[in-house]
Amino acid sequence: MINVAVTGAAGRMGRTLIQVLTEGDGMRLGAALERPGHDRVGADAGELAGLGHLGVPVSDDLTAVVDEFDTLIDFSVPESTLAALHVCCAASRRMVIGTTGFDTDGLAAIEAAASEIPIVMAPNMSVGVNVAFKLIEMAAAILGDDVDVEVIEAHHRDKVDAPSGTAVRIGEILAETLGRDLETDAVYDRHGINGPRDRRTIGFQSIRGGDLVGEHTVMFAGTGERIEITHRASSRSNFAFGAVRAVRWLQEKPPGLYDIQQVLGLG
Ligand SMILES: NC(=O)c1ccc[n+]([C@@H]2O[C@H](COP(=O)([O-])OP(=O)(O)OC[C@H]3O[C@@H](n4cnc5c(N)ncnc54)[C@H](OP(=O)(O)O)[C@@H]3O)[C@@H](O)[C@H]2O)c1
Secondary structure, three states: OEEEEEEOOOOHHHHHHHHHHHHOOOEEEEEEEOOOOOOOOOOEHHHHOOOOOOOOEEEOOOHHHHHHOOEEEEOOOHHHHHHHHHHHHHHOOEEEEOOOOOOHHHHHHHHHHOOOOEEEEOOOOOHHHHHHHHHHHHHHHHHHHHOEEEEEEEEOOOOOOOOOHHHHHHHHHHHHHHOOOHHHHEEOOOOOOOOOOOOOOEEEEEEEOOOOOEEEEEEEEOOOOEEEEEEEEOOOHHHHHHHHHHHHHHOOOOOEEEOHHHHOOOO
16 A cells, blocks of 8 residues: 655645545545645545535645655655655655746756656656657657648636646657757747748647636647647546656655656657
8 A cells, every 4th residue: 555645735636636546546645735824624525525524624834744645746846856856755655746946946956856766757747748748749750841740738717827837748759750840940829911821830830718627739840641639538547647656656766766658668
């Protein structure tokens, strides 16, 4: 049985992770964490996730519960992740990091910690998205400069940034595979008289509306035909399933910084 702790337990991903962990085999929720002062500290983690009583109270002190888990799943905020790194290194605990938005110093701290403990970190833990990344790379390598490439993403109306981090990652994969530079070749906006399309460009379109969880399409448009590779998320559980898969994979690994592509055997 693998004992797992979840930070950001009251958040959207935290509650989804508690549900997925509790329903799966071979894992047990050992601890649930929230920031000090959060109104759900002390609440039962199962009740927080809508599951009924689990007997795991939400804690605001990772050090105090460090004996209750082997691996920490962290989908919270960078500040919380970086504080958890110290505790996990001191106690030799593994980490699966889904939190996004680290600055250069934060990324350097994670890399340094990975020389002491095994860490999986991925800005998108979805198994399906990562399979789509591989398919996009394959298609781009074969189609090359014979097609125009467009990335279209759609998310809920509350998402504040655009394009999505996943769309940017898709852009990086396309640029690397096609020998282009995202800095100069990405086009994020078209309006008015733009002239004919330059084949080297990688176009991005962002749609925002309603409660869309997240959709990404890459269109490879050639003459007389086009290929579209699409991933659609219908709930946040896809990210949680990927994180749980990473926890299982990490158990036999030495210290190091791994990504989800390695977990899935795609890297
Ligand atoms: N890698 C992936 O596949 C993936 C997928 C989805 C989301 N994410 C990322 O995961 C993170 C969380 O996303 P979300 O949608 O779940 O956000 P969210 O609903 O805002 O949840 C974040 C939770 O972390 C809590 N928190 C803040 N400071 C904390 C601390 N010091 N210790 C413990 N908990 C703390 C927040 O509490 P308060 O609200 O009270 O501050 C909140 O409950 C984001 O960085 C997001 O980009 C990654």
